[in-house]
Amino acid sequence: MKAGIVIAALAASQSTPEVCTERLCYADNIAPFFEALAESERDDGDPVHILQLGDSHTAGDMITNGWREELRERYGHGGRGVLAAGRPYGGYLTWGVTASQTSGWEVNSTFGRGYANYGRPLGLSGFSQTARAEGEMLGISADTPDQGFNRIIVCAISQPDAGTLTMRLGFETERFELDGPGQRTVCRTMDSDFPQLGASVTTEDDRVVTVTSFATMMREGGVALSNLGVSGSQFVHVGRSSDEVVRAELAAYDPDLLVIAFGTNEGFSQQLAPSEFEGDLRVQVNRLRRLAGRDIPILLIGAPDANTRNRGLADNFGAPVPCADPPGVNSGGRPWYTPTLLAELRDRQRRVARDMGLAFWDWNAAMGGRCGAHRWRSRELMRGDRVHFNQTGGARIGQMLFADLERAAAASSER
Known part of the structure; x- marks a missing residue:
């Protein structure tokens, strides 16, 4: 090995930080x-x-x-932070809050039996939930008053002819329309003036709706x-x-x-x-x-x-x-x-x-x-x-x- 190469190699090794x-x-x-x-x-x-x-x-x-x-x-x-929407599998554990859903949701996941290579889009939670009927619900309720929240954030897929969700935070409601010109992810924030103990999203019609995550925050x-x-x-x-x-x-x-x-x-x-x-x-x-x-x-x-x-x-x-x-x-x-x-x-x-x-x-x-x-x-x-x-x-x-x-x-x- 030439001297210049040796010197360069030594310099490189000396400049590399030690592993902590x-x-x-x-x-x-x-x-x-x-x-x-x-x-x-x-x-x-x-x-x-x-x-x-x-x-x-x-x-x-x-x-x-x-x-x-x-x-x-x-x-x-x-707040409890970001969660997968609803209860994507049996035994799903959520300390501090209880997640719920109706039976008409179809799950896709990044791994396991729920994974579909060409299934509905997935995000940070690792799960997405898709419904194709009216009245399907995904919900979260605080287990104790000190676990309450006054903000929810719902992320879902907007696309042509997608359905509409009703977002509920306590007794307040908002409509979340997902029909749009092209497929993209939209995240909607809903606030309340006071901490609440429950929140949900419910489909308004039989058009396709996919929810990728659901957060409860202060x-x-x-x-x-x-x-x-x-x-x-x-x-x-x-x-x-x-x-x-x-x-x-x-x-x-x-x-x-x-x-x-x-x-x-x-x-x-x-x-x-x-x-x-x-x-x-x-x-x-x-x-x-x-x-x-x-x-x-x-x-x-x-x-x-x-x-x-x-x-x-x-x-x-x-x-x-x-x-x-x-x-x-x-x-x-x-x-x-x-x-x-x-x-x-x-x-x-x-x-x-x-x-x-x-x-x-x-x-x-x-x-x-x-x-x-x-x-x-x-x-x-x-x-x-x-x-x-x-x-x-x-x-x-x-x-x-x-x-x-x-x-x-x-x-x-x-x-």
Whole structure:
């Protein structure tokens, strides 16, 4: 190798920033979010909005609800945030509010049995709901008075000969006409002078209507944390959403922080190459930034630990090591394993965060590292599958994430 090439290579390696190994890394990349929190008021100004995209961990809302409750206590209630419209599947969980719908809606989703390649357009929620009859309803009601809202935002598809919705917020109503010259996404905001406990949209006729998302917010003050997850999905499946829908929804919901929380399903894969995962991650981050039309602050949450008793399933990036049983636990000769691909994918996530100007939070480190899921299960913080969290464990993770971000925000304000 020529001397000039050697010198250039050395200079390039020396200029590349070291990979952070802390639990929260590159927090300066979300400084605008910290500034929004610092300037927020409990009862004044626009609510701060955090929007999280993810898999079943996000859909189940255990971790996000734990984080949400800490934010509400510290900064005030900003509303429940963005949700999929209605109840797109059985077991759909929405802490703080209850979602409902009539039976005449047809669901499309970015992943799973509901996915139709040529189905109705999809947006940030990962689901769309389509009706073709009069009187079909999608609704949200607050579970307690402190979960009320005085603003709703509904995003739907406008197209030739589309139907009309009646939007209800408390006892007030507005008509939302979707008939238009070409297919596009329109998001309608409806406000009330006082907090309400219920909202809905109802079809007025038998023309086609597609709703992509439904948000309940406070007009002023507090923090809203939206959890938009699709069980079983991987980050690459976000690419099945429509650019046009996502662009319109990002403009309407205007998040101060975008959180990306994938990696568990990818980590159990038997076919996924780490380089493919990293490439998909970079592509989708660039896409979301482009559709947001701004350098939106992004927090990338690294994949948590998860365990399986299927050694072959765990042997997907080198031989797995059995998890030691915590005190008082006997696995009975059937040990638990962490899929070996998880650690490699997590390293890729951290590197992408460094290279692309994202913040990174190490969920695995928060659990205590490899085999953490087995230990958390022994303390009754996870379900028996050693993959999903119960409400207590989810709240614990949410509290840890909140605390790490609060410390980073305090440090940012001092600089």
